[in-house]
Amino acid sequence: MIKKAVIPAAGLGTRFLPATKAQPKEMLPIIDTPVIQYVVQECVDSGIEDILIISGKGKRSIEDHFDRNIELESKIQEKEDEEIYMHMKHIENMANIHFIRQKELNGLGDAIYHARFHCGSEPFAVLLGDTIIDSVIPVTQQLIDTFEQYKQTVIAVETVPKDKVSRYGIVGGDKISDKLMQLNELIEKPEASKAPSNLAIAGRYILTPEIFQALENTPRGKGNEIQLTDALKLLLKRENMIAQTIEGKRHDIGNKLDFLKTTIEFALKRKEFSSPLRKFLEDILKNGKK
Numbered sequence: 069m070i071k072k073a074v075i076p077a078a079g080l081g082t083r084f085l086p087a088t089k090a091q092p093k094e095m096l097p098i099i100d101t102p103v104i105q106y107v108v109q110e111c112v113d114s115g116i117e118d119i120l121i122i123s124g125k126g127k128r129s130i131e132d133h134f135d136r137n138i139e140l141e142s143k144i145q146e147k148e149d150e151e152i153y154m155h156m157k158h159i160e161n162m163a164n165i166h167f168i169r170q171k172e173l174n175g176l177g178d179a180i181y182h183a184r185f186h187c188g189s190e191p192f193a194v195l196l197g198d199t200i201i202d203s204v205i206p207v208t209q210q211l212i213d214t215f216e217q218y219k220q221t222v223i224a225v226e227t228v229p230k231d232k233v234s235r236y237g238i239v240g241g242d243k244i245s246d247k248l249m250q251l252n253e254l255i256e257k258p259e260a261s262k263a264p265s266n267l268a269i270a271g272r273y274i275l276t277p278e279i280f281q282a283l284e285n286t287p288r289g290k291g292n293e294i295q296l297t298d299a300l301k302l303l304l305k306r307e308n309m310i311a312q313t314i315e316g317k318r319h320d321i322g323n324k325l326d327f328l329k330t331t332i333e334f335a336l337k338r339k340e341f342s343s344p345l346r347k348f349l350e351d352i353l354k355n356g357k358k
């Protein structure tokens with residue numbers, strides 16, 4: 069049983085400046101809901117209610133978002149807006165959320181290392197705090213199901229165009245089934261000619277506690293940071309690991325164009341926005357009209 073999840077959310081978000089100068093990218097809203105709330109919801113929908121968020125400088129608003137706001141609650145009660153009131157109560161009761169601060173930004177691997185005392189000797193899920201995956205079955209649930217069967221580290225992957233592999237962590241290995249691959253290679257941002265496949269790591273993992281020792285022995289890599297992919301590569305020498313092609317669509321909110329596309333896609337799915345937004349988009353695309 070996977071009972072705990074870790075959400076790294078301490079990064080600087082330099083790709084989204086200036087919006088992220090004084091606010092966390094994980095709090096950027098897709099319509100009216102911060103990115104990290106979608107990520108926490110994915111944990112909850114996958115049966116995980118103990119969540120450790122790796123926070124840091126300038127990330128206070130994440131903590132406030134999942135806390136109770138009594139002043140706002142009474143204001144909403146006065147206005148008798150039952151729907152938004154229920155939504156507010158839902159957010160503060162979603163899960164048991166803990167926070168730990170990553171004081172120096174030494175990379176994703178270092179962020180995960182901060183979870184060692186919280187996770188102890190249990191396997192746990194990792195969900196990047198700036199990545200939403202839209203799917204019918206929550207992707208973390210998909211990975212948990214595989215972990216339950218194989219009892220091995222499970223890494224979510226997705227197919228990316230061959231010419232874009234140098235932007236991602238790429239995996240290689242032997243096919244187990246349509247969705248699963250037994251890993252024998254992991255490589256961070258390879259040149260296209262050296263990539264073992266076009267399957268890119270997709271921001272969701274089930275890790276075993278052995279990752280912490282691997283992280284201790286992982287030297288600084290790309291960007292002078294401790295890379296989670298490098299630690300996994302080290303661990304792969306001693307442990308079997310599986311890559312699982314996700315059923316779902318990944319949205320990397322740390323990237324401005326992805327953020328825009330996600331906002332439009334999600335808004336088109338909301339019944340209050342769907343038809344006026346569709347009409348607006350059709351008009352501007354056809355005639356440049358608003």
Ligand code: UTP
Pocket residue numbers: 076077078079080081082083084094122170172173174175176178179196197198199322
């Ligand atoms: P990214 O590499 O996308 O985050 O890490 P970043 O460093 O903030 O991005 P840019 O390139 O500067 O725009 C993926 C996730 O890991 C967290 C980030 O907050 C993000 O949710 N992270 C990254 C940490 O918690 N600590 C780190 O040291 C680095």
